[in-house]
Amino acid sequence: xxxxxxxxxxxxxxxxxxxxxxxxxxxxxxxxxxxxxxxxxxxxxxxxxxxxxxxxxxxxxxxxxxxxxxxxxxxxxxxxxxxxxxxxxxxxxxxxxxxxxxxxxxxxxxxxxxxxxxxxxxxxxxxxxxxxxxxxxxxxxxxxxxxxxxxxxxxxxxxxxxxxxxxxxxxxxxxxxxxxxxxxxxxxxxxxxxxxxxxxxxxxxxxxxxxxxxxxxxxxxxxxxxxxxxxxxxxxxxxxxxxxxxxxxxxxxxxxxxxxxxxxxxxxxxxxxxxxxxxxxxxxxxxxxxxxxxxxxxxxxxxxxxxxxxxxxxxxxxxxxxxxxxxxxxxxxxxxxxxxxxxxxxxxxxxxxxxxxxxxxxxx
Amino acid sequence: xxxxxxxxxxxxxxxxxxxxxxxxxxxxxxxxxxxxxxxxxxxxxxxxxxxxxxxxxxxxxxxxxxxxxxxxxxxxxxxxxxxxxxxxxxxxxxxxxxxxxxxxxxxxxxxxxxxxxxxxxxxxxxxxxxxxxxxxxxxxxxxxxxxxxxxxxxxxxxxxxxxxxxxxxxxxxxxxxxxxxxxxxxxxxxxxxxxxxxxxxxxxxxxxxxxxxxxxxxxxxxxxxxxxxxxxxxxxxxxxxxxxxxxxxxxxxxxxxxxxxxxxxxxxxxxxxxxxxxxxxxxxxxxxxxxxxxxxxxxxxxxxxxxxxxxxxxxxxxxxxxxxxxxxxxxxxxxxxxxxxxxxxxxxxxxxxxxxxxxxxxxxxxxxxxxxxxxxxxxxxxxxxxxx
Amino acid sequence: xxxxxxxxxxxxxxxxxxxxxxxxxxxxxxxxxxxxxxxxxxxxxxxxxxxxxxxxxxxxxxxxxxxxxxxxxxxxxxxxxxxxxxxxxxxxxxxxxxxxxxxxxxxxxxxxxxxxxxxxxxxxxxxxxxxxxxxxxxxxxxxxxxxxxxxxxxxxxxx
Numbered sequence: 083x084x085x086x087x088x089x090x091x092x093x094x095x096x097x098x099x100x101x102x103x104x105x106x107x108x109x110x111x112x113x114x115x116x117x118x119x120x121x122x123x124x125x126x127x128x129x130x131x132x133x134x135x136x137x138x139x140x141x142x143x144x145x146x147x148x149x150x151x152x153x154x155x156x157x158x159x160x161x162x163x164x165x166x167x168x169x170x171x172x173x174x175x176x177x178x179x180x181x182x183x184x185x186x187x188x189x190x191x192x193x194x195x196x197x198x199x200x201x202x203x204x205x206x207x208x209x210x211x212x213x214x215x216x217x218x219x220x221x222x223x224x225x226x227x228x229x230x231x232x233x234x235x236x237x238x239x240x241x242x243x244x245x246x247x248x249x250x251x252x253x254x255x256x257x258x259x260x261x262x263x264x265x266x267x268x269x270x271x272x273x274x275x276x277x278x279x280x281x282x283x284x285x286x287x288x289x290x291x292x293x294x295x296x297x298x299x300x301x302x303x304x305x306x307x308x309x310x311x312x313x314x315x316x317x318x319x320x321x322x323x324x325x326x327x328x329x330x331x332x333x334x335x336x337x338x339x340x341x342x343x344x345x346x347x348x349x350x351x352x353x354x355x356x357x358x359x360x361x362x363x364x365x366x367x368x369x370x371x372x373x374x375x376x377x378x379x380x381x382x383x384x385x386x387x388x389x390x391x392x393x394x395x396x397x398x399x400x401x402x403x404x405x406x407x408x409x410x411x412x413x414x415x416x417x418x419x420x421x422x423x424x425x426x427x428x429x430x431x432x433x434x435x436x437x438x439x440x441x442x443x444x445x446x
Numbered sequence: 447x448x449x450x451x452x453x454x455x456x457x458x459x460x461x462x463x464x465x466x467x468x469x470x471x472x473x474x475x476x477x478x479x480x481x482x483x484x485x486x487x488x489x490x491x492x493x494x495x496x497x498x499x500x501x502x503x504x505x506x507x508x509x510x511x512x513x514x515x516x517x518x519x520x521x522x523x524x525x526x527x528x529x530x531x532x533x534x535x536x537x538x539x540x541x542x543x544x545x546x547x548x549x550x551x552x553x554x555x556x557x558x559x560x561x562x563x564x565x566x567x568x569x570x571x572x573x574x575x576x577x578x579x580x581x582x583x584x585x586x587x588x589x590x591x592x593x594x595x596x597x598x599x600x601x602x603x604x605x606x607x608x609x610x611x612x613x614x615x616x617x618x619x620x621x622x623x624x625x626x627x628x629x630x631x632x633x634x635x636x637x638x639x640x641x642x643x644x645x646x647x648x649x650x651x652x653x654x655x656x657x658x659x660x661x662x663x664x665x666x667x668x669x670x671x672x673x674x675x676x677x678x679x680x681x682x683x684x685x686x687x688x689x690x691x692x693x694x695x696x697x698x699x700x701x702x703x704x705x706x707x708x709x710x711x712x713x714x715x716x717x718x719x720x721x722x723x724x725x726x727x728x729x730x731x732x733x734x735x736x737x738x739x740x741x742x743x744x745x746x747x748x749x750x751x752x753x754x755x756x757x758x759x760x761x762x763x764x765x766x767x768x769x770x771x772x773x774x775x776x777x778x779x780x781x782x783x784x785x786x787x788x789x790x791x792x793x794x795x796x797x798x799x800x801x802x803x804x805x806x807x808x809x810x811x812x813x814x815x816x817x818x819x820x821x822x823x824x825x826x827x828x829x830x831x832x833x834x
Numbered sequence: 835x836x837x838x839x840x841x842x843x844x845x846x847x848x849x850x851x852x853x854x855x856x857x858x859x860x861x862x863x864x865x866x867x868x869x870x871x872x873x874x875x876x877x878x879x880x881x882x883x884x885x886x887x888x889x890x891x892x893x894x895x896x897x898x899x900x901x902x903x904x905x906x907x908x909x910x911x912x913x914x915x916x917x918x919x920x921x922x923x924x925x926x927x928x929x930x931x932x933x934x935x936x937x938x939x940x941x942x943x944x945x946x947x948x949x950x951x952x953x954x955x956x957x958x959x960x961x962x963x964x965x966x967x968x969x970x971x972x973x974x975x976x977x978x979x980x981x982x983x984x985x986x987x988x989x990x991x992x993x
Binding site for chain 2: 132135136137138240241244248320321323324327328329330331332407408409410411412413414415416417
């Protein structure tokens with residue numbers, strides 16, 4: 083026993099701090115200072131924007147313009163009775179929400195919210211820059227679906243089960259086109275690191291009229307389209323919100339969940355939304371890069387201008403998510419499969435080949 | 447026809463089951479859909495047999511909203527039954543009122559003055575618009591489009607305001623009496639109505655922009671729940687559902703009541719009888735209702751509102767009468783038997799929702815669960831009328 | 835040609851953008867909701883709301899009770915000598931309405947033979963929610979004659 087401790091001390095020492103404690107602290111700080119407030123206010127923004135779309139005003143009772151509504155919601159969900167159905171499989175029922183939330187939060191550790199350190203005092207605006215960052219993102223995003231399947235199965239409710247089945251099929255078939263569509267920016271940038279991909283988008287094209295973001299690349303724009311459709315489907319949002327289609331399956335996989343467990347599913351969904359948007363911004367819209375250099379807000383200290391640009395782009399994507407929800411009907415299950423397998427996957431495959439050809443023919 | 451479809455289903459189902467059994471040991475699942483389900487439009491309960499998401503068999507169970515309305519009619523004098531008819535199809539009270547008072551007038555032999563007739567048609571067409579708006583709202587939200595719900599309710603509110611100005615109620619109107627109309631149009635009502643009619647066609651365009659050409663909407667509705675004309679006639683289906691299957695039968699044209707023979711309008715028809723066609727027919731019906739309303743407002747005569755009648759209406763002994771009108775959901779009719787007393791001896795309601803609902807098992811067989819809610823929405827049932 | 839156009843429409847997602855346009859336009863239009871306790875909806879003149887009774891006009895004919903489709907109006911009256919005029923006159927002992935079952939059809943008002951009506955529903959009060967149905971929704975004569983039968987929820991004492 084003392085030997086083990088000694089070994090740990092020798093082996094870990096500063097390494098332990100560098101590889102375990104520091105990232106954990108950073109992730110927690112990011113989570114509580116940025117992601118959770120962001121999610122709760124996105125929920126509010128969604129209700130507000132949907133309200134404005136639908137000729138009403140949305141929540142406006144709690145605090146000025148309803149700004150304290152998220153807090154009221156959280157308090158309500160925390161105080162609610164936590165019901166576990168008698169015939170539910172207890173351990174799986176408890177595990178499922180965690181499985182949805184945890185991977186979605188971990189992904190935030192590799193997303194570059196801003197530029198790397200530019201000099202003394204300026205921090206790296208990301209927790210870590212893994213050289214296989216994109217692979218990590220895709221791998222972690224895949225784990226989330228287990229939560230939905232397990233939750234749907236463990237609830238012992240037929241509607242939940244069908245929701246779980248739907249989400250399983252949907253996520254599996256949409257991960258394929260999503261995976262192929264991100265190959266295009268990887269090919270263009272020549273790296274898997276998310277920071278590297280953003281740095282590869284620096285500069286301008288077309289006599290300085292257009293930034294060299296990958297979305298303005300002839301194949302990149304279609305790759306972006308495929309990525310976005312697959313991403314919306316991945317995060318179970320309208321028009322692909324089949325696993326929880328409330329008019330068909332009551333509430334889908336989380337029919338039996340209540341209180342904080344339900345809130346965790348909810349958090350997971352919105353975290354996924356943010357992750358998909360953030361990755362889209364990073365891969366196709368030049369991450370923290372401003373569209374033109376004079377808009378860069380270089381006067382802000384510590385590279386904050388870049389962070390501001392990243393957040394602006396992120397919000398634009400989140401707004402589009404909400405806008406879609408306010409406009410479109412829902413696809414049917416088999417039509418969704420149709421779209422994924424017959425349109426998106428061939429399209430993504432062709433795009434990969436085309437991009438590779440372009441890269442071969444015009445190496446610059 | 448129906449047997450053929452059902453046996454075809456059985457073979458399909460049996461094949462799948464046999465195949466699955468040998469490999470996975472899978473079997474069909476029984477799913478209880480409703481009475482408390484967000485999209486059964488009330489308290490409809492369906493016992494479904496599903497193979498994955500595909501519906502193999504559907505068995506509707508009704509009666510959760512049964513209030514014995516037909517028996518209630520036998521207890522009250524004729525005019526006291528009008529408020530009870532409001533509560534059958536509670537989203538289309540005016541047409542219920544008209545069907546009932548029309549039957550009573552036919553039984554007793556009363557002639558309604560022309561102005562009262564015009565007011566009745568005005569109310570009925572407004573009611574058609576409001577009922578169709580509610581149908582569109584719920585149908586769209588069943589298919590997943592949330593926003594049309596609020597837009598439809600926004601315009602429906604204007605119709606309800608018109609009702610409120612006329613008779614003081616918004617939903618359960620009680621706005622007609624045997625023999626005529628209880629009150630005249632209030633001051634300024636015609637102008638308010640005209641304002642609404644000017645504004646409304648643009649709003650229909652708005653809904654259509656949201657839905658009609660939308661590829662997701664088309665995918666979810668075209669070819670879903672096809673009702674062939676033969677089957678529609680066999681089941682006795684009426685209203686927009688029948689006309690979407692291509693059969694030109696509208697009581698307003700076929701047997702004009704009130705003043706429908708004096709206004710000019712078209713009966714929208716479609717060919718395929720699927721959910722999309724029923725949607726188109728109802729949208730066009732709203733436009734035609736606007737046309738009828740405009741003509742009625744132009745032609746509105748002055749004059750008495752109530753026919754000369756006794757204070758206590760007595761039905762002739764042995765009198766039997768059936769009077770059907772074209773409600774928003776189909777033919778709503780009352781069959782009344784009199785026996786010389788001031789109360790009906792027997793009263794039966796031909797409720798369009800109830801009869802249209804009969805076709806549901808046939809419509810949904812071999813569709814997915816997502817189609818089931820679309821089809822329930824498109825049959826436009828109101829459970830208050832189904833169960834009475 | 836139309837096939838080309840259809841194909842282009844399909845590729846360009848024009849149908850979806852039309853829908854997005856409708857929702858975007860509506861985002862900036864007037865909102866139609868009423869902020870209830872502060873703003874309040876004013877009913878039309880003929881609105882059938884809570885009952886009012888005027889005992890002086892009432893001739894105790896009980897026609898309203900007889901015409902009620904669900905028999906929820908209960909009337910008892912007795913004769914009494916008027917001390918001023920010395921004539922016998924009818925007085926109400928009881929005039930109760932069981933509002934929890936009332937469907938506000940207005941037939942009682944229509945049946946009333948007095949001019950102006952002695953029972954009427956056009957009081958424009960619609961806030962009938964209460965915590966106790968037996969004490970609050972079974973109204974007697976005094977309640978019916980009191981003009982302000984229901985509290986406004988914006989009143990200070992309710993807050």
